[in-house]
Amino acid sequence: TRVLPMTRDAYERGDEPALGRTYAFALWCFDQRSKELWNSVAVAFFEHLPDTVGQNHLDDALARLPDRVVRDIWPLWERMLPTSVLARVRAELKTQRRPAPA
16 A cells, blocks of 8 residues: 555656556556455555645646556546546546546
């Protein structure tokens, strides 16, 4: 569960190599067959990513997520994110010309 704070700190420092590592690790976990790995990263990282990185880094955070991850995580975002944050996620996906699940 330390990956999300590490990601937030990397954004604050402008540490691109650290960002690359944290996202690569999170995506690797998400792609594993083990429910313990993909579920853990879904609820401890991806679920809270939009409201943790903040408005200043939301565009970058979403650009690093494949469409399939956004689609799979969307139900968690709908349940857990404040309406205002979810609206910003939708708007940013539209800006990036990417699909936003209905």
